[in-house]
Amino acid sequence: MKRNKEFANRLHALVPKFAYVPQEDRFLMNPGSLKYRFNVIGVGVNGQEHIQVTMLEGRCTIHGVYDPNPSSVEAARHLKAQFTSEPLMAYETLEAACNDPAVDGLIICTPNFTHLDVLKAAVQSGKHILLEKPMATNLRDAYEIWQMAQNYSRVLQIGLQYRYKPIYVEAIHEARERKSLGEIKTITILEHREPFLDKVKQWNKFSKYSGGTLVEKCCHYFDLFNLFAGSRPLNVYASGSQAVNFKSFEYGGEKSDILDNAFVIVEYANGIRANFNLCMFSPMVYEELVLCGDEGRLKASEGFNGQAHSQWGSYLEVICTPEKTSRVTTPSYPEAIENTGHNGATYYEHLRWIEAMDGQPTTAATPEEGFWSVVVGVAAEESVKRGEKVLVRELLEANGLGDLT
Ligand SMILES: NC(=O)c1ccc[n+]([C@@H]2O[C@H](COP(=O)([O-])OP(=O)(O)OC[C@H]3O[C@@H](n4cnc5c(N)ncnc54)[C@H](O)[C@@H]3O)[C@@H](O)[C@H]2O)c1
Known part of the structure; x- marks a missing residue:
């Protein structure tokens, strides 16, 4: 048939x-x-x-x-x-x-x-x-x-x-295609969640195996920063610590050394500023995005807190200056797809992968985009260690990579 x-x-x-x-x-x-x-x-x-x-x-x-x-x-x-x-x-x-x-x-x-x-x-x-x-x-x-x-x-x-989570699909559409917010000036992402889960051989408790929390987990958010900014990161300032999680955790005689909270500020070549707020000792899984442009502001969020009295669905609002329409939406995929994990994003990543195999153009993350998400994460980890702003150009040169910015 x-x-x-x-x-x-x-x-x-x-x-x-x-x-x-x-x-x-x-x-x-x-x-x-x-x-x-x-x-x-x-x-x-x-x-x-x-x-x-x-x-x-x-x-x-x-x-x-x-x-x-x-x-x-x-x-x-x-x-x-x-x-x-x-x-x-x-x-x-x-x-x-x-x-x-x-x-x-x-x-x-x-x-x-x-x-x-x-x-x-x-x-x-x-x-x-x-x-x-x-x-x-x-x-x-x-x-x-x-x-x-x-x-x-x-x-x-x-x-x-993550670019295929419903809230980010819609936010990318509003900001980059529909241009509802005018010119974006600032980007904020917040992730408050539970600690890293147990893993086979507990590799995610050690920076040398994971790259550190700001590389391992947060490369997702830095990929989104890079996408929304549409520009190269110039410098990164971050402050963070291991305040609560795995402070007494040892595996194979080694102590865990990963951050569980951080603030990260990224300045882009086109003047856009981004900031990220991470807390990994919150009894919930919650993400929030705020984009501010010269013609409007977008706020989106998703998550769950495990408490019956307060379940959070996906939410997205676009509040524009009076000459444009504003709206509130609840972006979603079919439940069976969302339940596969990451609000269905992995399922849609697979659709894009299959399309790319079929020779069709794709919006999925390329190795170049993957590289730049790692750049912001590594710069943020480095900034926490040094206690000062890290210039991306200098960091790349120190790693023998020349000026790629
Ligand atoms: N895209 C996302 O949202 C997302 C979510 C979770 C994990 N990840 C990534 O997926 C990867 C795996 O993470 P995980 O959470 O599944 O970890 P995990 O520890 O649950 O699973 C890793 C598996 O790899 C196996 N393994 C280890 N070394 C191997 C090797 N050399 N060859 C074959 N198998 C090997 C382990 O035995 C284990 O079964 C990591 O890179 C992680 O960052 C991505």
């Missing part, structure tokens, strides 16, 4: 009460023939999210995984089995997972400090690649990845998918 542009809801195919409809009778619920097969390298919490969105989306499948931790592989096996009876391939080596001719794309979700080495093996395959954020823990590795990508003939996308 051929499906053109009819309204189709692939998600219905996964609703148990429709399981009785034989495959040959599926039309609206038929995702079409299988497009691509992917292998996932590293199947902890994030790798599993990629498995879930791939299977939910339905046009592609997860062929296999490589992960040295048996319980991660077991979790991946269990997850795939919820969608299909086809067994999950578990590879013995990274090279075997990368080079299986049955597979079209590789999704790399290993800890941050392993990204460069894993990617070096992955590019030998010539397959499409989705590399998780932050692309690296330091500037030299991030730059090397960017340069590798420039000579790579297949898609190499970076997992900075």
